[in-house]
Amino acid sequence: xxxxxxxxxxxxxxxxxxxxxxxxxxxxxxxxxxxxxxxxxxxxxxxxxxxxxxxxxxxxxxxxxxxxxxxxxxxxxxxxxxxxxxxxxxxxxxxxxxxxxxxxxxxxxxxxxxxxxxxxxxxxxxxxxxxxxxxxxxxxxxxxxxxxxxxxxxxxxxxxxxxxxxxxxxxxxxxxxxxxxxxxxxxxxxxxxxxxxxxxxxxxxxxxxxxxxxxxxxxxxxxxxxxxxxxxxxxxxxxxxxxxxxxxxxxxxxxxxxxxxxxxxxxxxxxxxxxxxxxxxxxxxxxxxxxxxxxxxxxxxxxxxxxxxxxxxxxx
Numbered sequence: 005x006x007x008x009x010x011x012x013x014x015x016x017x018x019x020x021x022x023x024x025x026x027x028x029x030x031x032x033x034x035x036x037x038x039x040x041x042x043x044x045x046x047x048x049x050x051x052x053x054x055x056x057x058x059x060x061x062x063x064x065x066x067x068x069x070x071x072x073x074x075x076x077x078x079x080x081x082x083x084x085x086x087x088x089x090x091x092x093x094x095x096x097x098x099x100x101x102x103x104x105x106x107x108x109x110x111x112x113x114x115x116x117x118x119x120x121x122x123x124x125x126x127x128x129x130x131x132x133x134x135x136x137x138x139x140x141x142x143x144x145x146x147x148x149x150x151x152x153x154x155x156x157x158x159x160x161x162x163x164x165x166x167x168x169x170x171x172x173x174x175x176x177x178x179x180x181x182x183x184x185x186x187x188x189x190x191x192x193x194x195x196x197x198x199x200x201x202x203x204x205x206x207x208x209x210x211x212x213x214x215x216x217x218x219x220x221x222x223x224x225x226x227x228x229x230x231x232x233x234x235x236x237x238x239x240x241x242x243x244x245x246x247x248x249x250x251x252x253x254x255x256x257x258x259x260x261x262x263x264x265x266x267x268x269x270x271x272x273x274x275x276x277x278x279x280x281x282x283x284x285x286x287x288x289x290x291x292x293x294x295x296x297x298x299x300x301x302x303x304x305x306x307x308x309x310x311x312x313x314x315x316x317x318x319x320x
Contacts, residue, residue, distance in 0.1 A: 008039045009237065012073050012082035017162040022188045023226050024086045027106065027244070031084075034243045043082055045072050070229070074100055077229065083237045089227035089253055090220050094261035096229070103230035103241030108249035109184035111224040111274060113143065113212045116170060116198055117178035120208055126150035126216055129208070134177040137170060141270040143180045145289040146217045163189055164202040171204035183211060184224035218272025218287050221256035225249055248277045251306045255284050258310020263290060263317060273313070277303055284309050288317045295320050 011031065013024035024042055031040045073085040074097055089105065096102070121131040127150055130136070137159030138144055144156040157176065159169055163185055170179050186192075186209075191200035198209035228244060230237045252275035259273045260266075270289035275282050285298040297316035301309035 008041055009084060009240065010041050010043055010082040011084045011086060012043045012045060012076050013086040019163060019185050019188055020086075020088070023088065026188070027084070027086050027226065027228065030106070030244060031240065035240065043076075045076065074229065077231055080231075083230065083234070084240070085229040087227045087229060089222035089225040089257075091267050092222070092227055092229070093266065094257050099232055100229055101232040102227050102250075103238060104228040104245035105250035105253055106226040106228070106244060107246040108252065109187055109224040110211075111219045112183045112214065113180050113217050113219060113223075114183045114186060114193070114209050115178055115180055115212055116167065116207055116209045118170070118206065118208065119177075120196070127154070129210060130154065130178055135175050137166065137173075137176045137179045140180070140220075141268060141289070142220050142272050143217065145270040145294070146272060146287065147180070149289075149294055150216065163191075167198075167202070167204055167207065171207060180212070180217070182219070182223055214274050214285070218274050218285065220267065220269075220271070221260040221273050222253045222267075225253045227253075248303070251275070251282065251303050252277055255282060255306035255310040255313075258307045259284070259286050259314045259317075262311050262314030263288060265290060275306070275309075280304075282306065282309060284313050286313050286317060290317075291320070293320070 011024060011028055013020055028040055028042050070087055070092055076082040077085055077100060115127065115129060117129050120129050122128065133153050133155060135155045135157055136147055137157050139158055139160045147154050147156055159166055159179060163181060166179050166181065170176050191198060191203060193209045196208050196210065198207045228241060230241060255275040256273045260269065260271060263271060265271050271286065273286035275284045280303050281300060282303045283300045288295045295317045297313045299309055299312045
């Protein structure tokens with residue numbers, strides 16, 4: 005095992021740094037005799053997003069948030085690459101593998117809004133014709149499916165930036181963010197309000213249950229990418245890995261892979277484990293019509309379960 009394993013991560017956002025530091029702290033806790041270091045890179049995806057070069061209405065190409073980190077792994081300039089697993093393509097470069105999946109945080113989405121309409125049906129917090137800002141095709145599709153009257157507009161930037169845009173915009177009524185991302189940035193919900201150092205005053209927040217909005221594959225999970233044949237780093241990953249979290253996101257990513265989608269696809273999926281059984285549900289907007297599917301299987305066979313759900317989606 006290297007005397008000083010190197011953890012590498014993107015510096016594109018405060019969230020990425022928080023995740024890298026979380027892995028760093030866990031490594032030091034589990035291996036107190038080893039010295040770990042963190043290297044932070046700015047990836048092509050970070051540069052494009054921060055410079056607002058992406059075309060409105062179009063997602064960034066696959067792998068832009070992971071490519072430079074993977075090159076560093078292959079060149080042995082780093083040993084463990086920390087990713088938001090939702091951003092990692094389902095097909096990895098040769099010689100690399102997901103070595104560990106950390107214990108997953110809350111995978112649900114959160115609706116952040118200005119004023120509670122206290123209505124009925126889906127998204128009762130939003131008034132008729134409300135404008136919701138999101139850059140996610142998955143979220144946009146589920147918003148429109150649940151409430152055809154809602155208007156959806158492209159909004160980009162990190163969490164703090166999106167909250168500022170919502171607070172400052174006279175026309176925007178709400179946005180949707182990941183519960184896990186909010187939590188890792190030390191934001192919290194208290195009495196229906198979103199609380200935190202960088203949260204503008206007057207914003208409300210409510211968790212969206214999976215029956216209302218399904219998350220993307222791997223949402224809320226931190227994945228650690230490594231060289232596939234590096235047994236020394238593999239022994240570290242064995243301690244970092246959380247079995248149930250890994251099985252769940254493997255099933256979800258199997259759905260995404262079988263459907264030919266990427267991390268920005270209009271597809272939501274969530275696996276829930278109880279004992280030795282896993283239930284998996286998904287919603288897809290990739291075809292001409294919205295399709296839903298659900299199946300149950302052995303927790304030890306996540307790929308098979310994911311492929312079964314994908315087959316149901318394809319059959320419509």
